[in-house]
Amino acid sequence: MYQTTYHRASSVDEAVSLFGKSSEAKFLAGGQTLLPVMKQRLASPSDVIDLGKIKELQGVELSGDVLTIKAATTYYDIMTNADVKKAIPAIAHLTSVLGDPAVRYRGTIGGSIANNDPAADFPAALLALGATVKTNKRSIAAEDFFKGLFTTALEDGEIITAVSFPVPAKAGYEKMRHPASRFALTGVFVAQTKSGEVRVAATGASQSGVMRVPAIEAALKANWSPSAIDSVSISASNLLADIHGTAEYRANLVKVMAQRAVTAAG
Amino acid sequence: MGVEGIGARVVRKEDKRFITGKGRYVDDIKLLGMTHAHFIRSPHAHAKVKKIDSSAALKMPGVVAVLTGQELVDDKVGNLICGWAITSKDGSPMKMGAWPAMAPETVRFVGQAVAVVIADSKNLARDAAEAVVVDYEELPVVADVHAAIKAGAPQLHPEAPGNQVYDWVIGDEAATDAAFAKAANVVKMDLTNNRLAPNPMEPRSAVADYDAAEEHYTLYTTSQNPHVARLVLSAFYNIAPEHKLRVIAPDVGGGFGSKIYIYPEEMVALWASKKTGRPVKWTSDRTEAFLTDAHGRDHVTHAEMAFDANNKITGLKVKTYANFGAYMSLFSSAVPTYLYATLLSGQYNIPQIHAEVIGVYTNTTPVDAYRGAGRPEASYLVERMMETAARQLKVDPAQLRRSNFITQFPHQTPVIMAYDTGDFNASLDAAMKAIDYAGFPARKAQAKAQGKLRGIGVSCYIEACGIAPSKAVGSLGAGVGLWESAEVRVNPVGTIEILTGSHSHGQGHETTFCQLVAERLGVPISQVSIVHGDTDKVQFGMGTYGSRSAAVGLTAILKAMEKMEAKAKKIAAHALEASEADIVIENGEFKVTGTDKAIALPMVALAAYTAHNLPDGMEPGLKESAFYDPSNFTFPAGTYICELEVDAGTGKTSFVNFVAADDFGRLINPMIVEGQVHGGLVQGIGQALLEHAIYDANGQPVTASFMDYAMPRADDVPSFNLSHTTTLCPGNPLGIKGCGEAGAIGASAAVINAITDAIGKNNLEMPATPDRVWRTIHAA
Incomplete structure (x- = not known):
């Protein structure tokens, strides 16, 4: 150092x-x-x-249909929080399979999304749930926040203070763990909003970072069931490929993880 | 057996300090005036070193020196050696290029050192290293065996044309060909044994301290064999004479073979300590460990097995290309020859075997012995062949093995080894019973009904351990003898110190070796200390590897104990006015058998040291030493059976059950043996499913950190179901065979056999990553 x-x-x-x-x-x-x-x-x-010891960046609030997680809350604190488990259990599950225990005790939601690693778990949750990123300057829709590999809408010196998630009707997250790093080799977050909208986001798959998966969204909109995804075809072009997973394998995982996430969501 | 004697599950004495953080490792050592070394390493896999400019670095704060490979040459420091001479089939000696500790002219793998910065702190050394400008001229690269053996391939060493170190053969080729000509069936396979990085928990480290007044060197280092380190440093590297060099290997956190060798960094630290007049410390970081610790395995093999009409094996033909990396490491030449091809008979009666092994240079990290060393490669080959043969011949895989087992001992294989004893049916029976082999088809059908792919895989391994009879290995080209030495010191008040040439780096010697003393004398192990890892304390020793410490090292202790006991009995008989033949040792006392006359061990010891009343002509003292040279290898063997499920959607493997039935001969401490088996199995499973040291076509390592190199974790492996069958080894008085490597030798074939059974496709290379398994399932 x-x-x-x-x-x-x-x-x-x-x-x-x-x-x-x-x-x-x-x-x-x-x-x-x-x-x-x-x-x-x-x-x-x-x-x-x-930023880790700033009090105003710690904690979880559930207010009506909005779950707000302050930026410096650790994965462990999110995973064990009663409001998280009650409002969006898929987020509690996501944090429980994120990294390893040492990472979960230290890592934070704000750190994860500010870094925007293309294989990080949380960006998929934000994108699928239509979350809002709150900073010391403004509110940014998740859709507009993630700008590709390790890039976000944050300006120089701008600090994430919290993430607000609308509580969905149903949500699920399943990932194939990267065998070495325990990042997502590919992870898929599926959500059905209370108004019936379906949003699906995949992480670890695309060369441009976390992405929505419109084909699966359309299939699930028509029929919220794992079998609805059977006939969906995911293209391997523009997907990541490395020693742990070819692009074709990741394309398959997008489908399979989406199906399992739907099963988990119920 | 006493409560702490042979066979007792005694809790490990050394764990108190390890668990409470009181272990003392090399990096814990801090000497007055100590400096820190940081090596400047090649970023290229193959390049000429044109110029090294250290002028800016030398002006930086805290910098003591910047030393280069040319200065090693100027000081006549020797090149690294390979200690086992192999002869090619044409009678020529193996062809080796020189390996200087720091490259003065040419670098041949990413991470090879070209210079070292010595500074007041680690960080200052690292800062200055960034200011050293090395001008390289890149050369074409060969990064794997296939590239290296092509006509016109870039050449690593002028001494080794075609990048070939040797082309070695074993067995009778004509007789093997004749067996194949008559075969009813022939099974053919291509196999790759994946390259692994050893990754002991503690990285390598050295602290070198030169005393100018005494012209004496001390080297604290992470070694499995400190005496061999001293021998090699003195005899070949021209750094320090043996009597002026003390090598200390204190607590060492794992080795798996990778700490057998004398590496460039340790010898440079020793040399630099004299050059700078200051103690020098170097501790590897994890990436340096990936780049420079000797890797393991890396074979590409074609094998064919011939069967007669009754499914009896009649012959085996093997051709293996072994990747040695860029240089020949200390014992590398022996690994794919005498530690590999000599085990190709497995547990089977194979009348004819012929194997050819071609050793190849590539622009990668040197490869040497890693847990099992050649024997995992042999066992994997034989057991994949047996499984494949069973599928091709449409017979039950366990039954095919059983019908070919060696059942008469001793058994001379066609590839040098003479198996002394074993009961292969017993371990196969035990494993099949433990996993309910008969019930598997029903379980597979049930899993299928639930959409799961379930498979079962058998692996019947054998290994040659207790390394090794010196005369035999000498005749095969070894540069050293592989005996062990021990000394028993009974102190004047009756406590006991055992000095051993074995070295514990996780094996629990401080407990098991004491158990032998407890067994023989009936004293508690708290009264016994084990002294090891210091060339000034222990006279000599060959160290710990090849599952040799119990079979060879403990036998040396037994020999020394017997001498000590004989003398102590004379003293006791004299004191008790009894006949020496009537003295027995029980519960720490020397008793006249059949009477209540007794004298306690401390009184015997005191008598030996006061020497007031010893038998006429007896020397004072109670201290004996012994050297033990084994008469043969030992042959641990067993059966592993693995049952697992494959997720067809993701290709991911989940274990259902893993049973191990091992025959290690006599067990000293079953708890420690189980720990050794657990660790070995995890390494074998790691090779089968996760681990792979990968280079790209430019020779750049792709897996140089734990973010990319997948080490097995607790949740990657099952809870193991272990058992033991026992045939005592006739080659040593304790009947011990050794247990340190078995798991790593036998496990990987069981896993791959089970996965291929589950997916119904036989061709699958290691590591069987989910991606690879998924692609295999869905391949046309």
């Missing part, structure tokens, strides 16, 4: 102010990506501003 200056911010305002004063600062949430990258000397921020 290169030398850096560590700051523990006690409020979002202080974090923003510290960021403004630094030449090349990075915000630190759970550190599950940033710290390994820094240890390998692949990132060399002048300053690291820790």
Whole structure:
């Protein structure tokens, strides 16, 4: 690791102010990506501003039909939260299969979506559930937030404060774990909103990051059942391919995981 | 058996310090004035080193020195050696290129060191390393065996034309061909044994300390065999004479073979300590471990097995290309020859075997022995062949094995090994019973009704352990003898120290070796200490690998114990005014048999050291040593059966049951044996399902971190169902065969046999990743 200056911010305002004063600062949430990258000397921020201890970024709120998860809430706290389990159990499930126990104790929802790894689990949940990303400046629809591999709509110095999820009628998430990293080799989140809209998002599959899967959405809109997806054809072009999964395999996983997510959603 | 004697499930003495974080590993050692080394490594798989400019780095804070490969040459430091000479079929010696510890001219794999920065801290060394400018001229690359053996392929070493180290053969080719000519059926297969990275939990590390006043060196290092390290460093590398070099291997966190070898970094640290006049520490990070720890396996093989009309095997023909990587590591040459082809008879009566092994250089990390070393490759080949043959001949796979088992011992195979004893039917029976083999068809049908693909796979392995009779290995080209030494010191107050040339890096020697003493003397193991891993304390030793520490190392201790006991009995008889022949040892006392006359061990020891009243002519003291050289290899064997289900939608494998029935001869501590089997099975399953060290066509490693290299985790493996059948090894007095490698040797074939049974397609390479299995299921 290169030398850096560590700051523990006690409020979002202080974090923003510290960021403004630094030449090349990075915000630190759970550190599950940033710290390994820094240890390998692949990132060399002048300053690291820790958001993890900011009180206003912690916790979960269920208000009517909206579940709000504050940005610095850890996966473990999300996974074990009673409101999450009650309102959107698919999110509790997603966090329970995310990474490994060490990652779940440290990693946060805000850190995950700000990093927007193309194989991260949470972006699929946001996109499928039509979530809204709240920042210190504005609200951004999930649709507009994710901009491709490791890229988001966040501006320089902008801090995610929370994610709001409309509570769906039904939702499910299933993933094939990457055998080494435990990211999603491919994961699919399916959701049916209370107004009957169907949204399906896949992570770990596309070369451009998390994506909606319109063909499966249409099939499920017509018939919410795993068998409705049987005849859907997913193209392998533009899908990721690596030593753990060919593009054809990932195309298959989009279908199979979607079917299993529908079964899990009930 | 006493409560702490042979056969007792004694809790491990060493675990208190390991579990409470009090283990003392090399990286825990901090010496006054210690510097830190950071190696500058080639980013290219093959390149000329044109120029190294360290001028900017030398001006950076805390930098003590930047040393290069040319300075090693100038100081006449020797190249790394390969310690086992193999002769090709044309009678020529193996053809090796030089392996300098840091490359002065040419780099041949990604990660090969070209220079080292020595600085006041690890971070300062790393900072300065980034300022060293190395000018490379890239050369064409061969990254796998297929590329390396092509006509016109880029050449690694001028000494080895065609990138060929040797073309070695074993067995009678004409007789084997004749057997095939008469065969009723021939089974043919192409097999790949995937390259693995060993990944012990503790990475390699060295702390080197040169004392200028005494002209003496101390090297603390992560070694499985510190005496061999001292021997090689002294005899071949021209760094320090043996009597001026102390090598200490303290607590070592796993090795699996990868810590047998003397690597460039350890010898450079030793040399640099003298150059700089300061102690030098180097500790590998995980990526360096992936790049530089000797890899394992990496064979490409074509095999054919001949059967007569009664499904009896009549012959086996094997042609293997073994990838050695860019250089010949310490024991690499022996692995695909004498540790591999000599086990191709498996548990079967095979009248004729002929094998040809072609050793090949590629621009990859050097390959050497890794848990099992050649024997997993042999066992995988034989057991995949047997399963394939059963499918082709349409007979039950267990029955085909049984009808070909060797049942008479000793048995001379056509490939050197003479099996001393075994009962292969017993272990097959035990495993079949444990897994309810007879009930499998019903379970498979039931699973099918639920849309699941269920399979069962058998693997009957045999291995040659207790390495090894020195005269025999010497005649086959080994540069060392493979005996073991021990010393028993009974202290004046009766506590006991056992000094052993074996080295524990996870095996539990501090417990099992004490159990032998407890068994013989009836003293609690708390009164016994094991001393190992220090060349200044232990006279000599060949170290721990090849499942040899109990069969060879413990037998050496037994020999020393017998000498000590004989002397102690004389002292006791003298004190008790009895005949030496009437003295028996029970519960820590020397007794006159049939009487109540006795003298306790501490009193015997005290008498030995006070020497006030010893038998006439007896030397004082109670300390004996012994060297033990085994008369043969030992032959652990057993049957593993795996039952699993494959998810047709994803290709993912889930274990239903995994049974192991092993014959290791006598067990000293069954709990520790079970731990060894568990670990071995996980490594075998890891090879079958997950692990693969991969290079791209440019020789760039694709799997140099745990983000890409899939190590097995607890939830990837089942809970194992273990049992033992026993035939005592006749080759050593304790009847021990060894247990350290069996799991890794036998497991992978059981898994692949089960998956191919489940999916109904026989051709499937390791690792059977979900993607690969899914594609195999859906292949036309």
